[in-house]
Every structure is written in structure tokens, then in C-alpha cells.
Amino acid sequence: MAVRVLVTGAAGQIGYALVPMIARGAMLGPNQPVILHMLDIPPSAGALNGVKMELIDAAFPLLKGVVATTDVVEACSGVNIAIMVGGFPRKEGMERKDVMSKNVSIYKAQASALEQHAAPDCKVLVVANPANTNALILKEFAPSIPAKNITCLTRLDHNRALGQISERLNVQVSDVKNVIIWGNHSSTQYPDVNHATVTTKGWRKTMCIRLHGEFITTVQQRGAAIIKARKLSSALSAASSACDHIHDWVLGTPKGTWVSMGVYSDGAYDIPPGLIYSFPVTCENGEWSIVQGLKIDKFSREKMTATANELTEEKSLAYSCLA
Numbered sequence: 001m002a003v004r005v006l007v008t009g010a011a012g013q014i015g016y017a018l019v020p021m022i023a024r025g026a027m028l029g030p031n032q033p034v035i036l037h038m039l040d041i042p043p044s045a046g047a048l049n050g051v052k053m054e055l056i057d058a059a060f061p062l063l064k065g066v067v068a069t070t071d072v073v074e075a076c077s078g079v080n081i082a083i084m085v086g087g088f089p090r091k092e093g094m095e096r097k098d099v100m101s102k103n104v105s106i107y108k109a110q111a112s113a114l115e116q117h118a119a120p121d122c123k124v125l126v127v128a129n130p131a132n133t134n135a136l137i138l139k140e141f142a143p144s145i146p147a148k149n150i151t152c153l154t155r156l157d158h159n160r161a162l163g164q165i166s167e168r169l170n171v172q173v174s175d176v177k178n179v180i181i182w183g184n185h186s187s188t189q190y191p192d193v194n195h196a197t198v199t200t201k202g203w204r205k206t207m208c209i210r211l212h213g214e215f216i217t218t219v220q221q222r223g224a225a226i227i228k229a230r231k232l233s234s235a236l237s238a239a240s241s242a243c244d245h246i247h248d249w250v251l252g253t254p255k256g257t258w259v260s261m262g263v264y265s266d267g268a269y270d271i272p273p274g275l276i277y278s279f280p281v282t283c284e285n286g287e288w289s290i291v292q293g294l295k296i297d298k299f300s301r302e303k304m305t306a307t308a309n310e311l312t313e314e315k316s317l318a319y320s321c322l323a
């Protein structure tokens with residue numbers, strides 16, 4: 001049976017990169033038919049229809065239908081997976097929380113539509129910034145959606161960390177495993193390599209990685225660096241990472257490997273409950289679980305607390321924007 005996948009903001013630049021990836025099977029596998037639901041706002045209706053025309057023209061064998069609409073109820077009806085990209089991106093010189101007032105109100109409004117019209121077990125991934133706080137607002141205004149089903153994208157940061165290690169150590173990116181992004185998808189995130197490994201067949205052994213300082217700031221600032229270079233925020237890497245996030249959540253993480261996902265904190269690693277915080281997770285049977293028992297040194301603890309504190313501040317700022 002076809003899986004219904006909602007992409008909001010589908011006429012935007014991430015949407016344009018993401019929908020063909022989904023239609024080709026990059027998100028749910030090469031044998032899973034999909035029906036795409038694409039939502040945007042009325043000023044973008046023409047462009048949205050153009051994306052629909054291109055999807056038809058591409059004749060994707062797995063694509064069993066396309067709903068392109070500016071009606072949020074029609075967009076959310078019966079969806080099994082919701083990828084929430086709709087919103088406004090930051091421009092050069094802005095921090096992600098600078099787009100807060102424009103974007104959190106969208107997430108409050110769309111929470112109710114998802115709660116009432118999506119499939120009861122719908123999995124939600126929030127991409128639009130500030131991603132963690134938008135996801136939290138969506139969760140709080142859709143109380144009947146299980147907290148476990150609402151996540152935000154930090155897989156892009158996770159993949160950026162893998163990419164930086166591969167470049168710096170001159171190893172294949174596929175041989176690098178188990179980096180962690182802790183906390184907020186912002187410049188306070190903590191890319192942690194204390195538990196990461198590189199395994200190369202040539203060496204036939206697993207090495208622990210030691211990288212600090214400039215590696216951390218490069219990953220933290222990568223979104224800003226892309227905006228500076230492109231004059232637009234990241235799109236193909238964001239779309240690809242959103243596919244990875246849902247792929248692993250639905251189909252599972254390989255044995256011995258974890259990924260980073262922004263999920264509702266239950267107090268693990270002494271992170272305050274009630275935040276959407278990025279943790280290392282493994283996935284099995286469509287459920288994520290936080291990797292337990294990792295040793296946290298003093299340096300890491302300070303960084304993990306700093307990014308949690310920023311999320312607590314963002315939460316109160318979000319509520320003041322909604323008041």
C-alpha cells in the first residue's frame with residue numbers, strides 16, 4: 001500500500017530538492033510506493049503547481065499520486081509521514097532564532113491540522129527553523145500526537161560532522177560512525193566525536209577519533225557558511241538528510257550504529273525534560289531509543305548544558321511570540 005508523505009513548504013528550495021528524492025525511493029526504499037501531499041501558501045500556488053507538473057513529467061514508477069494544495073486540512077488528511085519544511089529561512093547575519101516569531105505561529109496552527117487529520121501513528125519531522133522549538137510548539141499544540149512521533153532534523157549536522165571527519169582524516173565517509181550531535185540545531189549544538197570510530201578495511205581495525213576546537217566550530221557554523229557562499233540556505237544537503245532521518249526511523253539503524261535526532265527529552269543524560277533536544281538514537285521497528293550509558297566528560301557536559309540552556313530560553317521566547 002502507498003505511504004502518504006506530506007511535505008510543507010514544497011514550493012521552496014528544500015521542497016524542490018526533497019520531493020524527487022522521496023518519489024525515487026530514497027526515503028522509504030526502492031519497493032515502497034508513495035503518494036505525495038504538497039502544501040504551500042497561496043502566493044506560491046503557481047510554483048507549487050509547477051512542481052507537481054514536473055513530478056508528473058519525471059514519471060517516477062513509485063509515485064502513485066500527488067496532492068498539491070494550499071489547504072492545510074486537505075494536505076494533512078491521512079498522511080503517514082509529515083515533513084514540515086514550510087516557513088522562512090534566515091538570511092546572512094541572522095541567527096536561527098531570529099526567524100522565531102514568523103515561524104512558531106505556523107507550527108502552532110499546523111499542529112491542530114495534523115492532530116485532527118493525519119493518520120493516528122503519523123511520524124513528524126520538523127525541518128523549518130528554529131527546528132527544535134518549532135517541533136516543541138507543534139508537540140504542545142497537538143497533545144494527542146504521541147511525543148515519540150514528533151522529531152526535528154539534526155541529521156544534517158550529524159552528516160556534516162561525518163563529512164568533516166572524512167575530509168580531515170582523508171578517510172571514506174562511509175567508514176566513519178557514531179558521531180553525536182547534542183542539543184539545538186543552532187550554533188550552540190555540540191558535535192561530539194568522543195565515541196566516534198573510523199574503520200577501514202585496509203587497517204582492519206577501529207580507531208577512536210580525537211578532534212576538537214576548529215572541527216566543532218566548523219560544524220556549528222556550517223549553516224551560516226553555506227548561506228554566505230550561496231546567498232541561500234542549504235537545500236540539497238537538508239533534503240538528503242531529511243530522507244536519511246525518516247529512512248532510518250522507519251527502516252532501522254544498522255547494528256552497532258547510531259544517528260542523531262532531535263527528540264523529546266525524557267531527562268536522559270540529565271537534559272531537562274520538556275525540550276526537543278538532539279540525542280544519539282538507534283531505531284528499530286519504527287521506534288527510536290536514546291543510546292544509554294555513554295560516558296560524558298567535563299568538556300562535553302559543559303557544552304551539553306549550554307545548548308540545553310539555549311533551548312530553554314528559546315522555549316520562553318517562542319511562548320512570548322505566541323502570546
Ligand code: NAD
Pocket residue numbers: 008009010011012013014015039040041044085086087088089090099106126127128129130131153154156157185233234235238
Ligand atoms: P524557502 O523560502 O525556499 O521555502 C520555504 C517555503 O515555505 C516557501 O515556498 C514558502 O512559501 C513556504 N511557506 C511559508 N509559510 C508556509 C506555511 N504557513 N505553510 C506552508 N508553507 C509555507 O526556504 P527553504 O530554504 O526551503 O527552507 C525552509 C526552512 O528550512 C527554513 O526555515 C530554513 O531555515 C530551514 N532549514 C532547516 C534545516 C535543518 O537542518 N533543520 C536545514 C536547512 C534549512
Ligand code: LMR
Pocket residue numbers: 089090096129156222223224226233234
Ligand atoms: C542549516 O543548518 O543549513 C539551516 O538550518 C539553515 C540555517 O539557517 O543555517
